[in-house]
Amino acid sequence: MVTLTTSEAADRVGLTVHAVRYYERAGLIPPVPRTAGGRRAFDDEALAWLEYTACLRALGMPVALIRRYVASVTSGSPTGAIDLVMQEHVEALRDRRAQLDRYIEMVERKVAARRSAGR
Amino acid sequence: MVTLTTSEAADRVGLTVHAVRYYERAGLIPPVPRTAGGRRAFDDEALAWLEYTACLRALGMPVALIRRYVASVTSGSPTGAIDLVMQEHVEALRDRRAQLDRYIEMVERKVAARRSAGR
DNA sequence: GTAGAACTTCGAGCGCGCTCGAAGTCAAGA
DNA sequence: TCTTGACTTCGAGCGCGCTCGAAGTTCTAC
Numbered sequence: 365m366v367t368l369t370t371s372e373a374a375d376r377v378g379l380t381v382h383a384v385r386y387y388e389r390a391g392l393i394p395p396v397p398r399t400a401g402g403r404r405a406f407d408d409e410a411l412a413w414l415e416y417t418a419c420l421r422a423l424g425m426p427v428a429l430i431r432r433y434v435a436s437v438t439s440g441s442p443t444g445a446i447d448l449v450m451q452e453h454v455e456a457l458r459d460r461r462a463q464l465d466r467y468i469e470m471v472e473r474k475v476a477a478r479r480s481a482g483r
Numbered sequence: 484m485v486t487l488t489t490s491e492a493a494d495r496v497g498l499t500v501h502a503v504r505y506y507e508r509a510g511l512i513p514p515v516p517r518t519a520g521g522r523r524a525f526d527d528e529a530l531a532w533l534e535y536t537a538c539l540r541a542l543g544m545p546v547a548l549i550r551r552y553v554a555s556v557t558s559g560s561p562t563g564a565i566d567l568v569m570q571e572h573v574e575a576l577r578d579r580r581a582q583l584d585r586y587i588e589m590v591e592r593k594v595a596a597r598r599s600a601g602r
Numbered sequence: 603g604t605a606g607a608a609c610t611t612c613g614a615g616c617g618c619g620c621t622c623g624a625a626g627t628c629a630a631g632a
Numbered sequence: 633t634c635t636t637g638a639c640t641t642c643g644a645g646c647g648c649g650c651t652c653g654a655a656g657t658t659c660t661a662c
Contacts, residue, residue, distance in 0.1 A: 370609070382651055385610085390649090401658050403609055416593070422587050427649065437597075450594050459589045461580060467542050468576050474535070475569050476554075489639070501621055504640085509619090518627050522639055546619065 367397070367405035376411065377418045384414065391431040392417045394438045403472055424460075486516070486524035495530065496537045503533065509549045511536045513557045526587075544572055 368376065374384045387393050388404075393413040396404045406414065413434075414438065420430050487495065493503045506512050507523075511533045515523045525533065532553075539549050552569065 380651075381609090383649085384649060389611090399658090401609085402611095403658075407518060416589075419586055419589060421649090423583070423590070447594055447597060450590065454590050454594065457583060457590070461583050461587070463541070464576060464580050466585070467538055468573060468580070469541070470535075470538060471569065471573050471576070475566060475573065478566055498623075500639085502619085505620060508641095518628090520639085521641095542621090560628075 365407055367407050368411065369406075370404045373404070373406040373411055373414055377415050378412075380420060387414070387417060390427060391429060391434055392421075394434060423453075423457060429453070484526055486526050487530065488525075489523045492523070492525040492530060492533055492602050498533075498537060506533070506536060509546060510553055511540075511546060513553060542576060544574075548572070 370381045370384055372412075374381045379387075393410070396410045397407055399405050404410075417430055417434075420433075421427075424445055429449065489500045489503055493500045496565075497505075503523075512529070515529045516526055518567055520523050523529075536549055536553075539552075539587065540546075
């Protein structure tokens, strides 16, 4: 089994080592397997979690919500409540996308107007 | 000329009065016209600025950048540099939208997978 | 065996973007 | 005129999400 060190994993997902450690400490990813010497050894699963969490953060999902999600999944909680939360997040993302479309158009018009007005 | 008070303007664009005052103080909007008593009286132009700035903030444009933009426009600076910055921001928005699309799909797959796996 | 790099934990600090409270001023209604 | 309440400035405080430094440990190369 190939494993990665903290810095390798951080590079892989585009985070700093500090951020990666913070993610584990803050419960944004499940505990990462360790070597005999106590160092993190990211296996495929740990890396997948890290990637997924990095994605959720990039989407603007709050740390507290990701923490709840991770806790729910790792505890094997049978309630579907957290999935509902995720579903809602996806809905919110769609809204945000639509809003983004409108905003892009608005900013473009502004820029174009200023350009045609001779700066 | 119809003008709005701070709280009316704030309601209109979905900000708090504190945030509106902060925006002016921080140079995110040009100085707002005042009544004889020193109170803000938002005319159409001031309101348009407020709406636009609120939009830019919602898009994630940093306060410092908006400040530069506002300073550039209000000073009538002839350089097109700030427009370039805005153009770059629009490009960044497009990238972000594309990323958002990918992420939405990714999260959806995850949610669907957990659902079909019986929670 | 030892130097040095890379890792570890812990806790403090920081930048952003507001947010709020204090203390005072202004405006509209009774 | 007086009350009520929304407005004003100013500066401090705060929550989030890292970020960094200190002090110590472990791994790797020589």
